[in-house]
Structure formats: structure tokens, C-alpha cells
Amino acid sequence: MQKEHQDTTRRIEMLKPGAVDVWVLELDADEALRRDLEDTLSDDEKARAARFHFDRDRHRFIVGRGALRKILANYLLAQPEMLRFSYSEHGKPSLADISTSLRFNLSHSDQYGILAVTGENEIGADIEKIRYEVETDKLAERFFSLNERRALREMTASERPAAFYRGWACKESLLKAWGTGLSRPLHSFDVELRLEHPAALLATRPDAEEAKRWSLRMIEVSEGFASAIGAQGEIRQVSVKSWAG
Numbered sequence: 001m002q003k004e005h006q007d008t009t010r011r012i013e014m015l016k017p018g019a020v021d022v023w024v025l026e027l028d029a030d031e032a033l034r035r036d037l038e039d040t041l042s043d044d045e046k047a048r049a050a051r052f053h054f055d056r057d058r059h060r061f062i063v064g065r066g067a068l069r070k071i072l073a074n075y076l077l078a079q080p081e082m083l084r085f086s087y088s089e090h091g092k093p094s095l096a097d098i099s100t101s102l103r104f105n106l107s108h109s110d111q112y113g114i115l116a117v118t119g120e121n122e123i124g125a126d127i128e129k130i131r132y133e134v135e136t137d138k139l140a141e142r143f144f145s146l147n148e149r150r151a152l153r154e155m156t157a158s159e160r161p162a163a164f165y166r167g168w169a170c171k172e173s174l175l176k177a178w179g180t181g182l183s184r185p186l187h188s189f190d191v192e193l194r195l196e197h198p199a200a201l202l203a204t205r206p207d208a209e210e211a212k213r214w215s216l217r218m219i220e221v222s223e224g225f226a227s228a229i230g231a232q233g234e235i236r237q238v239s240v241k242s243w244a245g
Helices: 031-038 043-050 055-076 136-143 146-153 160-178 208-213
Strands: 019-026 084-087 093-096 103-109 112-118 123-129 189-191 201-204 214-218 225-232 237-243
Touching (some): 043 055, 055 112, 103 225, 112 123, 136 160, 160 214, 160 225
Antiparallel strands (some): 103 112, 214 225
């Protein structure tokens, strides 16, 4: 994984068509960094942080939001605390009060977060910790498509948990890119679950042509996690970068 300090000057123009920067965030930061990042947050973000019951979850939220601000500010050559966000009906964030083609999406699970940034097309990101105690077979039968359920049944019991979380990360990243959230049923589209195959959007319903207009890519973060990005158009290049403050 390429190491790049967060204050490296980046310009949106450097993101060529089809290129995505994916920042892997380490959310368990020391107190000094966390306080520095908290100073960049808006009042509503601080209020959201205060609603977390456990300190660990509150601290990780602060680091994730602060890192988001720091990284985006570098692309925009702006001050992190000056950024303002707006949210769609289903919660997809975008930059407010600024004219920019920059698109981004943030996801976090346990001690890691990922932030996907692109210069033009819609983008979604998701990371999931693989939890082997979860009854993934039952969840798949409830939420996945018929073709996906068939694919899972053909796998061994030891393969299915990782395949399920791969599929879930792919589906969530697409839902976030589309901006629909779970208002769009997970069974209305098929993704590739087989671990030996590249990530792909295989089919969409009711518009079969929609699958041709979106791409998926798996992102390696750490053992025990499944992570994916979904993007409008072709994903031609992915640069994975580490951010630790």
C-alpha cells in the first residue's frame, strides 16, 4: 500500500477520468490527533459524536469525519473546517456551497474506514468486518437475489462467510453510489460472489442495461475485512493510500 501523508497537496485535476483514490483510514488515533481533528468538525458533527454511548465509537466517528475533512480539503486546496456538507433524501453526502466535480464516499467498520474520491462520476464505498458468528446463510436467503443464493449454496461452508461479506460490501457500495440506500431492494441486482473472480455487477432489474453503466472493484484493507467501491462508468485505475494522521 502506498504511503502518502495527508497534507500532500492534491488537485482534483490529477484525478483522471475513471481514476479513483481510495484512502484507508486508521480510526484508533491517539488523543492529540483526535482533538486536532475534532476542532475541524461542524457543530452538527460534534452533536452526532456526542450521541454515541461508547467512547471508542465516538472517538472513531470523530477521527473518520476529521480525516474526511482533511483529505477533501487537500484536493480542494481549502481549510478543513470550512467545508460544508449536504445530504440527499437517503443520506448520501456531497459538498455544499462550493462548485466542484469532486465525488466521494466514506465507510467505516470497527477500527478501519475507507474514503473513495473521484473527479467526476458517482462513487460509493463500503467496508465490512467479517463476523463468522453471524448467520450469513439466513441473511443471504432473506436479502440476496436468487442467483446469488444459488452461488452461495455451491460453495463450501468455510467459503460462504467471506463470499457473503464480499457480496454485501459490493451491494452496499453500489447502493451508496446510486444514492438510494436500502430503499432499493438488495435482490434487485446480482453481484459476483465467487472469491476467485473479479468483482462485477452481473445483472440489474428491471433495467437490464443499467449493469453496463456501473463498475465494482474490491479493495484490500486488512485480513478479516471485505471492502469494495462501486462507481459510475468504468473504473480504470485505483490508487490505495494509507492515512494515519
